[in-house]
Amino acid sequence: MSEDRVVTIDMLVQKILEMDKQYDLTKIISAYEFAAKAHEGQFRSSGQPYIIHPLSVAEILLDLGMDTDTICAALLHDVVEDTDATSEQLQKRFGRDVAALVDGVTKLAKIPIFNKEQQQAENVRKIMLAMSQDIRVIIIKLCDRLHNMRTLEFRPEHKQRNTALETMNVYAPIARRLGIKKVQEELEDLAFHYLDPYAYKEIEQQMSVKRAEREAFIASIIDAIRTRLHSLPEDTFEKEPQIEGRVKSIYGMYKKVFVQHKDIDQVYDKYAVRVIVSTIGECYNVLGIVHDMYRPLPNRFKDYIATPKANMYQSLHTTVLGREGIPFEVQIRTWDMHATAEYGIAAHWKYKEGIQGKDKMEQRLSWIRQMLEAQQTSDDVEEIVRMIKNDLSPEDIVVMTPKGDTISLPIGATIIDFAYRIHTQIGHKMMGAKVDGRIVPLDYQLQTGQICEIMLSKDPEKGPTRAWLDIAKTNEAKSKIRSWFKRERRDENIVTGKSMVEKEFKHCHIRIPEEEYEKFLTEDMRRHNCNTLEDFYASIGYGGISIAKLAPRWKEIYHKNYMQGDEPEDQPIVAPVPRSPKSHIVLDDISDCAVKFAQCCNPLPGDDIVGFITRGHGISVHTTSCVNYRAMLSRDIPEERERWVDVQWTESSDAAMQTSIEVIATDRVGLVYDITAILMESRIPIIHSSSRILKNGNAVFDASIRIMNKSQLTSTFDRIRKIKGVLSVERANG
Ligand code: MN
Numbered sequence: 001m002s003e004d005r006v007v008t009i010d011m012l013v014q015k016i017l018e019m020d021k022q023y024d025l026t027k028i029i030s031a032y033e034f035a036a037k038a039h040e041g042q043f044r045s046s047g048q049p050y051i052i053h054p055l056s057v058a059e060i061l062l063d064l065g066m067d068t069d070t071i072c073a074a075l076l077h078d079v080v081e082d083t084d085a086t087s088e089q090l091q092k093r094f095g096r097d098v099a100a101l102v103d104g105v106t107k108l109a110k111i112p113i114f115n116k117e118q119q120q121a122e123n124v125r126k127i128m129l130a131m132s133q134d135i136r137v138i139i140i141k142l143c144d145r146l147h148n149m150r151t152l153e154f155r156p157e158h159k160q161r162n163t164a165l166e167t168m169n170v171y172a173p174i175a176r177r178l179g180i181k182k183v184q185e186e187l188e189d190l191a192f193h194y195l196d197p198y199a200y201k202e203i204e205q206q207m208s209v210k211r212a213e214r215e216a217f218i219a220s221i222i223d224a225i226r227t228r229l230h231s232l233p234e235d236t237f238e239k240e241p242q243i244e245g246r247v248k249s250i251y252g253m254y255k256k257v258f259v260q261h262k263d264i265d266q267v268y269d270k271y272a273v274r275v276i277v278s279t280i281g282e283c284y285n286v287l288g289i290v291h292d293m294y295r296p297l298p299n300r301f302k303d304y305i306a307t308p309k310a311n312m313y314q315s316l317h318t319t320v321l322g323r324e325g326i327p328f329e330v331q332i333r334t335w336d337m338h339a340t341a342e343y344g345i346a347a348h349w350k351y352k353e354g355i356q357g358k359d360k361m362e363q364r365l366s367w368i369r370q371m372l373e374a375q376q377t378s379d380d381v382e383e384i385v386r387m388i389k390n391d392l393s394p395e396d397i398v399v400m401t402p403k404g405d406t407i408s409l410p411i412g413a414t415i416i417d418f419a420y421r422i423h424t425q426i427g428h429k430m431m432g433a434k435v436d437g438r439i440v441p442l443d444y445q446l447q448t449g450q451i452c453e454i455m456l457s458k459d460p461e462k463g464p465t466r467a468w469l470d471i472a473k474t475n476e477a478k479s480k481i482r483s484w485f486k487r488e489r490r491d492e493n494i495v496t497g498k499s500m501v502e503k504e505f506k507h508c509h510i511r512i513p514e515e516e517y518e519k520f521l522t523e524d525m526r527r528h529n530c531n532t533l534e535d536f537y538a539s540i541g542y543g544g545i546s547i548a549k550l551a552p553r554w555k556e557i558y559h560k561n562y563m564q565g566d567e568p569e570d571q572p573i574v575a576p577v578p579r580s581p582k583s584h585i586v587l588d589d590i591s592d593c594a595v596k597f598a599q600c601c602n603p604l605p606g607d608d609i610v611g612f613i614t615r616g617h618g619i620s621v622h623t624t625s626c627v628n629y630r631a632m633l634s635r636d637i638p639e640e641r642e643r644w645v646d647v648q649w650t651e652s653s654d655a656a657m658q659t660s661i662e663v664i665a666t667d668r669v670g671l672v673y674d675i676t677a678i679l680m681e682s683r684i685p686i687i688h689s690s691s692r693i694l695k696n697g698n699a700v701f702d703a704s705i706r707i708m709n710k711s712q713l714t715s716t717f718d719r720i721r722k723i724k725g726v727l728s729v730e731r732a733n734g
Pocket of ligand 1: 053077078144
């Protein structure tokens with residue numbers, strides 16, 4: 001794994017001289033001298049002089065065929081960041097382009113992708129922006145990362161993992177999307193080595209078993225095909241076809257073996273033979289010859305020439321059976337396709353004069369623009385990282401419009417994704433689709449080769465529904481749907497968002513008064529750039545902010561700031577509100593006098609009640625089961641009895657009343673929390689509560705609560721009785 005190779009400027013110069021491409025050697029050597037001087041006295045974690053790093057990065061870029069300015073920028077890429085050299089100096093000496101490239105790479109270096117979650121989106125966006133300005137910046141960055149990965153073993157262990165993760169999640173997918181396969185595969189293999197060393201070893205070992213045997217087998221196939229091609233008339237091929245063997249990368253194997261659960265022997269393309277010819281016609285010609293020589297396996301032929309992959313990869317793939325019954329893959333492509341397959345966007349520089357048109361470069365860059373656009377409408381950080389990973393999947397399908405235009409989409413894409421890919425408005429107005437002439441449901445998953453015709457609604461008000469968010473597969477479609485809701489349905493989003501927040505609060509047993517929502521959510525609002533609570537609700541409502549990701553933090557904050565551990569010791573949770581009993585009591589004879597509820601029995605609407613005329617404090621209302629009332633009855637003193645009067649509840653006694661409850665249970669951790677949770681779920685405010693342990697070891701939980709009526713209390717009691725360990729629950733009298 002380790003990279004002990006020391007690259008020198010002499011080696012670089014030698015390499016340049018051997019290439020049949022024009023380079024400005026003086027400029028490159030001058031850049032080297034500048035960098036070597038600036039980095040003098042600096043060392044890498046490996047102990048090597050620092051300059052080895054920029055030299056190595058320049059070498060990788062040279063192998064990709066990048067131009068003079070890119071090589072110079074690679075040599076200088078760390079001087080502004082790590083030495084006294086300035087951008088102005090670079091511009092003066094090496095020109096605007098080199099200085100701008102170094103600036104771009106320096107800026108990229110300052111973007112920690114997996115630092116803090118809330119910064120990720122912004123950071124990835126910056127990377128994309130840098131790419132869209134000059135794609136060479138990201139190509140330098142990819143090679144910089146590649147050399148850092150090669151020397152990762154010298155870094156501290158915790159940094160190894162983070163760097164590997166970042167490489168696997170962001171840089172390797174970008175390399176793949178840009179089609180720079182050489183860099184992509186090595187980045188993946190290196191990252192994989194650090195992320196799952198055991199699996200890496202296992203696959204490496206399995207692949208090395210019988211390696212010599214397999215190599216001999218491949219050599220014999222190459223030989224057989226070459227002999228056959230030579231037996232054809234001399235003018236069959238414009239130029240001698242090149243035939244080569246290819247070994248699958250370790251990470252590529254891992255994906256097949258571990259992710260697709262295939263036995264290593266079932267991976268047919270672990271060894272492949274590649275034939276490179278001059279024209280597309282020759283490709284199909286070779287295919288015919290190969291199928292004539294070996295029996296093709298059914299369903300293993302793929303024509304990526306007629307329908308290229310999303311990253312513009314083109315080739316014919318077929319799996320055939322060798323004479324010994326061993327299957328192997330044959331890839332057939334032109335030189336042009338080969339350049340695209342191996343070097344991707346870098347081929348633009350490698351073969352500047354010849355085959356790579358500006359169109360392909362434009363097509364690749366349009367992907368970056370698409371990503372940037374999608375990101376502008378997305379507030380969800382993880383979605384963007386997901387987007388880089390998912391939307392870059394090489395497993396694409398290609399579907400056609402009725403006019404024959406091809407649209408590539410990830411596997412599992414639905415007609416919704418298809419519609420939004422064609423045009424945002426087509427997506428919004430879609431009401432269904434015909435696939436190969438047949439009407440299909442919205443969640444229909446498209447397959448390669450199908451013709452899809454979108455049916456549009458004539459209703460100008462027509463738009464997507466929220467259910468589409470769950471059906472759509474691509475982040476592109478999802479973010480377009482979300483931005484529609486964001487724009488068109490703000491009021492609705494606020495209501496939806498608020499009720500989602502409240503539902504999640506309930507789910508998490510978070511009980512705070514509505515006036516405090518804003519305070520409670522301040523931090524989240526800030527993180528998601530929402531100035532008002534309404535903006536925040538709206539973002540949640542249209543799906544721009546994922547509530548599931550907020551909830552864990554809410555629980556934490558709530559328990560830290562709003563709950564005092566497991567046992568709320570006489571803590572007022574909700575401030576008492578003034579109540580006026582009079583509004584729900586009807587007195588028989590007496591009118592217009594003060595009424596209060598007795599503290600001894602705390603009557604509730606629905607209880608049988610009586611009133612007691614106090615001296616100077618109006619009427620005090622008791623339940624008929626109150627011990628004080630019972631005592632009076634048993635004393636049977638006439639003048640005392642006269643002071644008791646009949647009272648009734650009014651019809652609509654829906655204002656809250658205060659009462660006390662007492663729960664006895666076997667003591668356990670979390671008991672108080674469970675009881676509190678049920679009270680809160682039943683929307684019963686707790687005025688204060690306390691708990692203590694009895695001598696027999698049982699726990700008593702007392703609470704003053706405010707309830708609407710007796711039936712609410714009865715049903716809450718039923719629920720509390722079901723809590724594990726609860727022995728009894730009663731209204732406490734006094
Ligand atoms: Mn570097």
